[in-house]
Amino acid sequence: MYISPKASLARQREAQKARDNRAEIVKALSQGQISRRDLFKWGLYSATGALALKNGLSPLARSAYAAVPTGAPRSYLYGQAKYSCMMPRLDVQRPIPLTRDPTTRNAIFPASYGERPAKRLSYHTDFTANPTDDQFRNLVSGRGPVEGRPPGEVFAHQRWDEFFPKAGYVMSLGSVSAGCRFHPAFTDQYSNSVWCYGAGRYVTGRMPPPLIKARYGEPILTRIYNNLPLVRGANEGFGINETQVHFHNAHNGAESDGAANVHHFPGTFYDYRWSTTLARRDKINTQATDRRASGPDGNGGLINVPGDFRELQGTLWFHDHRFFFTAENVYKGNYGAVNMYSGPDRGNEALADGVNLRLPSGSLLDWGNLDFDVNLIVSDAAMRQDGQLFFDIFNTDGFLGDVPLVNSAYAPYFEVLPRKYRFRILNASMSRFWKLGLVNSTGTTVPFQFIANDGNFVVNPITLTSLDHQGPAERYDIIVDFSRFRPGDRVTLVNMLQMRPDGRGPQRDLSLAQALAGDPLDPCIGGILQFNVVGSVNSVDTPGHVHSSTTPDRSVVPLMLTQQIPIVAPVRTRLVEFGRSGSGNSRNAAGQCTPDCSETASFPWTVRVNGQDSHSMNANRVSLLIPKPGEVEHWTYVNGGGGWDHPIHLHFEEGVTINRGTDPIPATEKLVRKDVWRLRTIGQRQVTFQVQFGEYGGSYVNHCHNTVHEDFAMLMRIQLLTGVPGSPQTAITPTPNPTPDGVVWTTPEILPEGDPRD
Numbered sequence: 203m204y205i206s207p208k209a210s211l212a213r214q215r216e217a218q219k220a221r222d223n224r225a226e227i228v229k230a231l232s233q234g235q236i237s238r239r240d241l242f243k244w245g246l247y248s249a250t251g252a253l254a255l256k257n258g259l260s261p262l263a264r265s266a267y268a269a270v271p272t273g274a275p276r277s278y279l280y281g282q283a284k285y286s287c288m289m290p291r292l293d294v295q296r297p298i299p300l301t302r303d304p305t306t307r308n309a310i311f312p313a314s315y316g317e318r319p320a321k322r323l324s325y326h327t328d329f330t331a332n333p334t335d336d337q338f339r340n341l342v343s344g345r346g347p348v349e350g351r352p353p354g355e356v357f358a359h360q361r362w363d364e365f366f367p368k369a370g371y372v373m374s375l376g377s378v379s380a381g382c383r384f385h386p387a388f389t390d391q392y393s394n395s396v397w398c399y400g401a402g403r404y405v406t407g408r409m410p411p412p413l414i415k416a417r418y419g420e421p422i423l424t425r426i427y428n429n430l431p432l433v434r435g436a437n438e439g440f441g442i443n444e445t446q447v448h449f450h451n452a453h454n455g456a457e458s459d460g461a462a463n464v465h466h467f468p469g470t471f472y473d474y475r476w477s478t479t480l481a482r483r484d485k486i487n488t489q490a491t492d493r494r495a496s497g498p499d500g501n502g503g504l505i506n507v508p509g510d511f512r513e514l515q516g517t518l519w520f521h522d523h524r525f526f527f528t529a530e531n532v533y534k535g536n537y538g539a540v541n542m543y544s545g546p547d548r549g550n551e552a553l554a555d556g557v558n559l560r561l562p563s564g565s566l567l568d569w570g571n572l573d574f575d576v577n578l579i580v581s582d583a584a585m586r587q588d589g590q591l592f593f594d595i596f597n598t599d600g601f602l603g604d605v606p607l608v609n610s611a612y613a614p615y616f617e618v619l620p621r622k623y624r625f626r627i628l629n630a631s632m633s634r635f636w637k638l639g640l641v642n643s644t645g646t647t648v649p650f651q652f653i654a655n656d657g658n659f660v661v662n663p664i665t666l667t668s669l670d671h672q673g674p675a676e677r678y679d680i681i682v683d684f685s686r687f688r689p690g691d692r693v694t695l696v697n698m699l700q701m702r703p704d705g706r707g708p709q710r711d712l713s714l715a716q717a718l719a720g721d722p723l724d725p726c727i728g729g730i731l732q733f734n735v736v737g738s739v740n741s742v743d744t745p746g747h748v749h750s751s752t753t754p755d756r757s758v759v760p761l762m763l764t765q766q767i768p769i770v771a772p773v774r775t776r777l778v779e780f781g782r783s784g785s786g787n788s789r790n791a792a793g794q795c796t797p798d799c800s801e802t803a804s805f806p807w808t809v810r811v812n813g814q815d816s817h818s819m820n821a822n823r824v825s826l827l828i829p830k831p832g833e834v835e836h837w838t839y840v841n842g843g844g845g846w847d848h849p850i851h852l853h854f855e856e857g858v859t860i861n862r863g864t865d866p867i868p869a870t871e872k873l874v875r876k877d878v879w880r881l882r883t884i885g886q887r888q889v890t891f892q893v894q895f896g897e898y899g900g901s902y903v904n905h906c907h908n909t910v911h912e913d914f915a916m917l918m919r920i921q922l923l924t925g926v927p928g929s930p931q932t933a934i935t936p937t938p939n940p941t942p943d944g945v946v947w948t949t950p951e952i953l954p955e956g957d958p959r960d
């Protein structure tokens with residue numbers, strides 16, 4: 203259909219008006235000027251909780267001429283074309299050495315940092331005992347404890363002495379300062395359009411996202427200060443000024459998992475102990491004699507650790523997990539990457555000791571070289587006409603942006619040498635799935651090798667010409683060999699997946715030619731990153747050093763990366779259905795959620811265990827209980843409906859993917875360890891995997907990682923019991939309910955269908 207320029211302009215204006223109206227409502231709600239009741243009264247809100255699709259009110263009403271896929275007018279790009287800015291590398295954080303005070307068992311920061319010691323028990327414990335002592339009070343707000351971690355033994359760091367932290371990181375989550383942009387030619391983001399991390403105490407946030415280089419055998423203490431505005435509404439329309447930080451699938455006690463309903467408030471900090479525990483520590487290789495179960499010692503050697511080397515992890519990330527507001531907060535910038543280094547996955551391509559796999563990385567540093575081992579965080583954003591980041595908080599299906607970002611930069615370019623590179627691709631989108639492939643300048647696909655799924659090695663590298671769908675939070679590690687190219691050549695990373703315009707999931711796979719032709723309805727289809735092959739690049743590992751294309755590539759891609767974990771008969775099976783069964787029951791009779799949710803939130807997305815009733819998220823309800831560690835279980839996840847996909851994330855443990863029901867299973871998933879499984883609409887609607895729990899206990903979660911589904915409220919609580927005598931984790935964890943004045947405890951209900959105890 204032909205649309206005249208004049209009519210097109212009118213439609214753009216109307217779409218803009220719709221978005222402005224909606225933004226006004228969001229702002230008025232967040233600042234308490236109107237209530238949910240007012241919206242009902244005005245007929246703008248339905249009983250199911252959705253905003254009425256009235257023209258001019260909802261940008262998703264098609265009559266509002268909103269652009270696909272954002273529901274708002276096309277983002278303003280200041281006339282910039284793709285590949286016009288350089289891709290930033292992630293902001294590598296520097297570890298702070300911690301020492302142990304033998305008397306107090308506290309971890310001491312060097313005096314120059316001015317940081318109080320990290321302790322096994324939260325400072326909230328001291329605040330509760332000494333409520334008038336200012337040293338334990340949040341002095342920014344003047345109210346409540348200075349640490350957000352709940353008080354007492356239940357939230358003490360588990361196995362503190364065994365995993366005593368040696369490396370410290372102090373970061374603040376804050377508003378951003380001037381100069382924060384998605385492209386050098388774009389406008390600065392307002393200080394509260396973007397909220398992200400900065401290194402230090404009570405500092406502003408910065409882009410690109412941080413990267414922490416972790417290694418087995420060196421436990422970490424990450425102190426996160428909440429430096430966000432005290433006023434909830436100071437958020438440019440979305441995002442809540444409270445956070446709990448989830449270290450996505452690292453093997454940690456629940457008190458450090460960042461998803462035990464422990465969000466904290468502006469002015470407070472939270473000490474997360476990231477233990478670097480290798481799974482099966484109490485069961486396999488308990489004497490730490492297997493050299494493959496190890497971390498680099500910094501001097502060419504290894505520090506052995508107990509545990510199963512087949513469960514070594516690599517590419518991980520951390521992100522906000524404030525229940526009911528995760529999508530807004532992650533989208534706003536609350537995330538970062540963690541590379542876990544081990545004996546086999548050393549981040550050194552030259553060191554040959556029989557354990558190190560020598561994957562592409564570099565060799566200037568003993569471990570953790572990044573020169574040829576590159577994190578690519580892929581996401582999609584939308585911007586208002588004034589260039590500020592935009593999010594639609596009323597959307598419960600899925601939020602899609604129209605601006606592809608890599609490491610927070612708009613469709614950038616990256617200079618590479620003609621040699622092998624490792625790329626760690628993370629999908630950090632809220633709702634968008636990607637299907638990525640590589641193409642050269644003549645339009646021919648460039649094959650590559652797939653080596654890891656969700657941070658877990660596949661047994662043998664798999665040669666591919668395009669990746670499988672990559673749902674939110676999934677990580678794919680690939681090796682690309684640019685040695686067949688010459689300086690001046692170009693290779694493009696292309697997205698070949700068309701999403702449903704409503705954001706609920708993928709619509710169809712495109713051919714490479716279709717993707718390269720672009721889609722006028724969705725600018726995130728087609729190229730998102732261009733590799734420019736050059737003759738020399740500057741080192742990021744040793745600033746000042748220059749790598750040349752004539753330097754030999756000493757990296758190796760071995761035929762075998764790890765060994766297969768066998769599938770065995772399970773102690774029990776579980777069935778979890780992720781569906782859409784009417785209005786979820788996140789609100790109690792008084793209309794309140796646990797924890798508090800937006801007044802306007804509705805809960806169409808539900809979870810059902812073993813065929814019983816459907817529920818939506820309630821932090822005071824345990825839906826699955828794991829009675830003791832070490833028991834092998836087989837779980838089946840099923841998509842309960844049609845028309846949408848769910849990328850389902852299990853915290854704390856990976857599962858070995860067994861089958862996709864009777865549907866074919868791709869080599870990149872078959873018997874591969876994962877922590878996010880896509881449940882598709884047709885074909886691969888279900889997945890069965892083998893899982894066992896161990897080493898830690900407490901309150902964890904399992905949820906959809908389309909964070910919009912997660913917030914509305916496809917999430918359930920899991921309780922792990924450890925059976926360690928005297929440990930609080932032998933019992934159900936009481937629910938901590940954070941308030942600005944401190945934590946209040948409640949006793950959770952337990953769904954009988956999720957409790958296998960007699």
Ligand SMILES: [Cu+2]
Binds near residue numbers: 908916
């Ligand atoms: Cu979902």
